[in-house]
Amino acid sequence: MLDFCVVPLGVGVSVSTYVAECQRVLVERGLSHQMHPYGTVVEGEWDEVMGALRECHERVHAMGAPRISTSLRLGTRVDREQSMQDKLSSVERLLKA
Amino acid sequence: MLDFCVVPLGVGVSVSTYVAECQRVLVERGLSHQMHPYGTVVEGEWDEVMGALRECHERVHAMGAPRISTSLRLGTRVDREQSMQDKLSSVERLLKA
Amino acid sequence: MLDFCVVPLGVGVSVSTYVAECQRVLVERGLSHQMHPYGTVVEGEWDEVMGALRECHERVHAMGAPRISTSLRLGTRVDREQSMQDKLSSVERLLKA
Amino acid sequence: MLDFCVVPLGVGVSVSTYVAECQRVLVERGLSHQMHPYGTVVEGEWDEVMGALRECHERVHAMGAPRISTSLRLGTRVDREQSMQDKLSSVERLLKA
Numbered sequence: 252m253l254d255f256c257v258v259p260l261g262v263g264v265s266v267s268t269y270v271a272e273c274q275r276v277l278v279e280r281g282l283s284h285q286m287h288p289y290g291t292v293v294e295g296e297w298d299e300v301m302g303a304l305r306e307c308h309e310r311v312h313a314m315g316a317p318r319i320s321t322s323l324r325l326g327t328r329v330d331r332e333q334s335m336q337d338k339l340s341s342v343e344r345l346l347k348a
Numbered sequence: 349m350l351d352f353c354v355v356p357l358g359v360g361v362s363v364s365t366y367v368a369e370c371q372r373v374l375v376e377r378g379l380s381h382q383m384h385p386y387g388t389v390v391e392g393e394w395d396e397v398m399g400a401l402r403e404c405h406e407r408v409h410a411m412g413a414p415r416i417s418t419s420l421r422l423g424t425r426v427d428r429e430q431s432m433q434d435k436l437s438s439v440e441r442l443l444k445a
Numbered sequence: 446m447l448d449f450c451v452v453p454l455g456v457g458v459s460v461s462t463y464v465a466e467c468q469r470v471l472v473e474r475g476l477s478h479q480m481h482p483y484g485t486v487v488e489g490e491w492d493e494v495m496g497a498l499r500e501c502h503e504r505v506h507a508m509g510a511p512r513i514s515t516s517l518r519l520g521t522r523v524d525r526e527q528s529m530q531d532k533l534s535s536v537e538r539l540l541k542a
Numbered sequence: 543m544l545d546f547c548v549v550p551l552g553v554g555v556s557v558s559t560y561v562a563e564c565q566r567v568l569v570e571r572g573l574s575h576q577m578h579p580y581g582t583v584v585e586g587e588w589d590e591v592m593g594a595l596r597e598c599h600e601r602v603h604a605m606g607a608p609r610i611s612t613s614l615r616l617g618t619r620v621d622r623e624q625s626m627q628d629k630l631s632s633v634e635r636l637l638k639a
Binding site: 252253254256264267268270271274275285286287288289290292294322324326328330335336338339341342345346 | 349350351353361364365367368371372382383384385386387389391419421423425427432433435436438439442443
């Protein structure tokens with residue numbers, strides 16, 4: 252699972268067109284993802300997720316951003332499968348209890 | 349706007365009880381927030397948001413975690429107001445266009 | 446212990462003048478810190494460290510950046526004291542062993 | 543340029559053996575890198591850097607950590623070459639001026 256927030260430099264303060272382009276990459280590649288107000292969470296195998304991240308950087312550069320600084324959280328686990336929805340549900344169950 | 353993901357160390361692999369406790373802090377303090385699969389986004393004035401973050405750390409330590417490593421993104425802007433919903437809406441408009 | 450990387454938006458691709466200003470904040474406040482190629486690590490009590498971070502944001506805005514997106518790692522522990530040098534030394538001992 | 547901090551879960555509070563193993567990966571692969579108190583900065587081409595990151599995760603799992611949460615900053619630029627030392631030097635020049 253990867254949570255990333257792409258910050259293009261040298262293109263002004265509005266970054267929504269670049270964020271939208273990254274969303275398109277995830278849709279085109281058929282990756283399960285969820286946008287939130289300060290980034291996007293995507294889940295999948297390592298190569299799939301990292302390939303998508305790389306294409307995001309390439310497209311944002313191609314759109315005119317000379318420099319990008321992306322902040323990420325990368326979670327891997329080998330003990331069991333856990334989807335994005337599983338993670339949210341386990342917290343929500345505790346909050347309702 | 350602050351996006352944070354609290355990772356307690358020394359308490360095993362399941363962190364959902366700690367995440368739930370942090371959600372309670374935000375609710376108790378009446379802060380606008382949104383949980384996602386790899387963190388929580390909260391918006392408000394600096395002191396409000398940082399006070400809540402500090403209480404999260406204090407409570408997670410009090411629950412038994414000897415060590416915490418939190419990853420954060422902190423966004424401030426002085427040009428205009430922009431809510432969490434505004435940020436999402438501006439991207440969604442572009443995706444529909 | 447806090448590791449932070451301030452990214453000003455809307456001021457071009459060169460961020461070194463803003464990073465230098467943040468270094469001055471840490472020096473003026475007498476906080477123990479260490480700059481590295483992708484951020485700065487600072488150690489101290491919560492209020493000291495967060496006060497310095499806030500002044501960094503305020504000064505970078507005052508220098509003309511309308512928007513800032515900062516990426517942070519925040520580590521707290523209640524089991525024992527550990528300085529920045531302690532952390533490095535414990536890894537270096539293992540590498541030499 | 544990549545700054546990363548691997549946090550293994552489910553293996554106690556001491557993470558230095560895991561950090562040391564990641565250092566060994568970088569040395570074995572001949573990648574230019576610099577450890578600091580809250581992570582490690584590495585520079586190189588995308589595939590080299592991401593391949594090393596992946597091997598770090600694989601080895602830390604193999605050492606017994608069922609779950610890993612890594613915090614990263616990833617910087618790419620297409621306007622010019624800039625090494626880790628260049629970044630530090632440009633700030634240091636400003637501080638001395």
